[in-house]
Amino acid sequence: MVKNGTFSAKKLITAGFPVENVTCEFFIDRINELKVRNIKGSTFGGAVAGVADTNLKTTKLNMDVTVDNVEMNEMATTMAKMPNEIYGKAKARVVLETIGQTPEETMQNAVGKVNFEVKNGRLVKLGSIEYLLGAGNLSVKGLSQSLLSKTLGFAEAEQTNQFDTLSGIVNINKGTLDIQEIRMQGRYLSSFATGTVRMKDNNADLTLLNRLSGKITKRLGPVAEISGISISQAVDELAKKIPGQWGQLIAEQLKPVTGSTGGNAAKYPNRDKIPALSSATLPEDRDFVVKIKGKLNNPTSIKSFEWLPVVAPQQ
Numbered sequence: 461m462v463k464n465g466t467f468s469a470k471k472l473i474t475a476g477f478p479v480e481n482v483t484c485e486f487f488i489d490r491i492n493e494l495k496v497r498n499i500k501g502s503t504f505g506g507a508v509a510g511v512a513d514t515n516l517k518t519t520k521l522n523m524d525v526t527v528d529n530v531e532m533n534e535m536a537t538t539m540a541k542m543p544n545e546i547y548g549k550a551k552a553r554v555v556l557e558t559i560g561q562t563p564e565e566t567m568q569n570a571v572g573k574v575n576f577e578v579k580n581g582r583l584v585k586l587g588s589i590e591y592l593l594g595a596g597n598l599s600v601k602g603l604s605q606s607l608l609s610k611t612l613g614f615a616e617a618e619q620t621n622q623f624d625t626l627s628g629i630v631n632i633n634k635g636t637l638d639i640q641e642i643r644m645q646g647r648y649l650s651s652f653a654t655g656t657v658r659m660k661d662n663n664a665d666l667t668l669l670n671r672l673s674g675k676i677t678k679r680l681g682p683v684a685e686i687s688g689i690s691i692s693q694a695v696d697e698l699a700k701k702i703p704g705q706w707g708q709l710i711a712e713q714l715k716p717v718t719g720s721t722g723g724n725a726a727k728y729p730n731r732d733k734i735p736a737l738s739s740a741t742l743p744e745d746r747d748f749v750v751k752i753k754g755k756l757n758n759p760t761s762i763k764s765f766e767w768l769p770v771v772a773p774q775q
Contacts, residue, residue: 463488472501474512475521475556475570476539476563479503492516499525504538506530506549520559521566527552532578540637541662545757548581548626556632567659568635578626585757587621589649589672592750593687595765603686611683616675620649624738635659639666645735648673652733657756664761666752669768671734674744689746689767731768746770 464487472482482501488494496512510525527535532550537543556572559565585591590612594605612618628642635658642653655666677689728749737745747768754761 475558475566479508503527504530504534518559519561522557524555532581542756545584548578550576550578552576570632571634572632574630576628581623581626582621583623583644584621587623587644587649589617589620589676592762593765594759595750595762597764598687601686603683608683611681614679616648622646643735645738647737647739648676650735650737652730662756664752664756668750669728669731669734671737671745671747673737673739674742677746678744687765
């Protein structure tokens with residue numbers, strides 16, 4: 461029986477992870493574990509390197525792999541069943557433990573962690589303000605797709621899904637992606653996301669905290685009225701016309717909240733983690749939250765869209 465050596469192959473698939481032109485060194489230790497070292501190859505258009513240990517009796521696998529300059533769409537399509545949603549060049553580290561005879565079993569049993577960063581890419585739907593404004597709570601108020609398309613047909617709005625950087629920390633837990641954080645920074649939209657995604661069917665429960673550039677908010681027109689961005693301004697004008705303590709009370713409630721998290725500090729404690737826009741700060745920049753529950757990339761899964769209170773600078 462061969463106890464050690466080198467290995468090369470045109471293609472190798474491990475835990476659903478495809479590697480081409482792979483080379484490595486290996487040895488089998490005293491407890492019948494296959495130790496694979498100095499793994500090198502190419503995957504998803506980029507480079508891969510790492511180590512892996514496999515128990516030859518139980519098929520238990522431990523791996524620690526880094527990838528660099530990979531095509532994110534190819535990787536998301538193969539590994540997460542999310543085609544044509546995210547584009548860009550990525551680097552990532554994947555550390556996981558799993559067991560199974562088939563790719564489906566190894567995916568379902570996997571436990572581990574992924575750190576990744578993507579540069580200069582696109583988040584096709586979840587980065588699109590038009591897509592996010594299609595939330596169920598707004599459509600029942602009369603915010604139709606035709607109105608959205610007509611109102612948001614200018615360059616800045618169409619470019620919200622383009623980002624400078626997209627980075628994340630995701631735990632893998634037996635078929636579920638536990639998103640600790642995903643941060644997207646762009647010129648016109650930045651986001652901070654947390655939640656879970658079931659890997660077998662992409663069923664998600666996510667909270668997206670976002671910052672939208674004033675170059676877009678000030679051109680929303682009727683969309684602003686239906687979505688509620690201008691409600692506070694309208695009530696503020698009304699409060700000024702109400703005499704006495706009631707008018708004063710309403711005005712007090714409408715004052716911008718001082719601090720970094722605003723009036724929804726308890727409800728959305730991660731608001732201050734939204735990355736700054738990479739374009740210049742404008743007075744009309746606004747924060748909002750989107751709730752997603754259901755299959756990713758299904759418009760009906762965008763359950764709610766809510767503008768967050770304006771935050772005044774600390775004195």
